Amino acid sequence: MNKYQVVEDYLDELIPNPKCELDYFNDYSLLIAVMLSAQTKDSRVNEVTKVLFSKYKSLEELKNADYNDIKEIVMPLGNYTKKAFNIIEIARRISDEFNGVVPTDREILETFPGIGRKTVNVFFVEYLNIPAMPVDTHVERVSKRLGLVKGNASVLEIEKELMKNIKRENLGKRHLQLVLFGRYYCTAKRPQCDNCELSNMCKYK
Ligand code: SF4
Structure with missing residues (x-):
């Protein structure tokens, strides 16, 4: 049995039903939550988005929000001044340029403030069910420790290697399992x- 199969079988045994730990209720709430999760625990993001989305209930309200008020809400998160700006700008662009629907083109999404390749990959695999492998710190650490990728592989190289070796239909599940394994077991x-x-x-x- 190859090493990927060994790891995947074990992850299925240990974490059979992995779930995304970020709370969200639609496309833009997931995109914003993932943007906010940079350098921050999901549980803390959930506390913030609960307040944010109950106060600002639509893209329209978010794009017209007072920057200082948003800044205060996201203050518990790292880099909150930038994240506050990003929330308003992301809401504005989705609302004004894309009829209120998050675009599904990677190149466009990566022009949004605070949205990079990893965030797009999470959005793709979690919301749209498009095969992708977001590589965060947990996925990187676990993949290197287990020899699934080379020890000096870059984030992009890790993404490509995992995409090459994991069945497309399993990528979403494997991504979550690797994250949760790294978060709770292989810390x-x-x-x-x-x-x-x-x-x-x-x-x-
Ligand atoms: S928990 Fe320990 S043995 Fe298991 S993959 Fe992580 S570092 Fe290796």
Whole structure:
């Protein structure tokens, strides 16, 4: 059995029904939540978006929001001044340029403030069910420790390697499993190696 199959079987056993831990209710709420999650825990983003989207209930309201008020709401998050600006600008662009619907073209989406390749990949795979592999810090760490990718691989190289080796129909599930495995088991500090069935193939010392 190849190493991908071993890892995927184990992840299916350990995390059979992975779910995205960011709360969202439609396309723009997911896009904004993912943008806000940069360098921040999902649970903290959820606390903020709960307040944000209950106060500003539409794109129209968000794009016309007072910057200082949005800034205050997102203050618990890192880099909040920029994130506050991004929220208003993203809402404005979706509302004014795309009839209130988040565009599904990668090149267009990556011109939105605060939206990079990883955010687009999350939006694609989570909301549109388009095959993609967002590589965050957890996916990178776990993939390198398990030798799924080279130790010096860049984020883009990791994305390509995982996309090449994981079946397209499984990418969404595998992405979530790798994130959750990294978040709760194979943590950056003190990973739970004693209970890990992948320890014999792991490069972590
Ligand atoms: S053995 Fe430890 S470091 Fe390696 S994959 Fe398992 S939990 Fe992570």
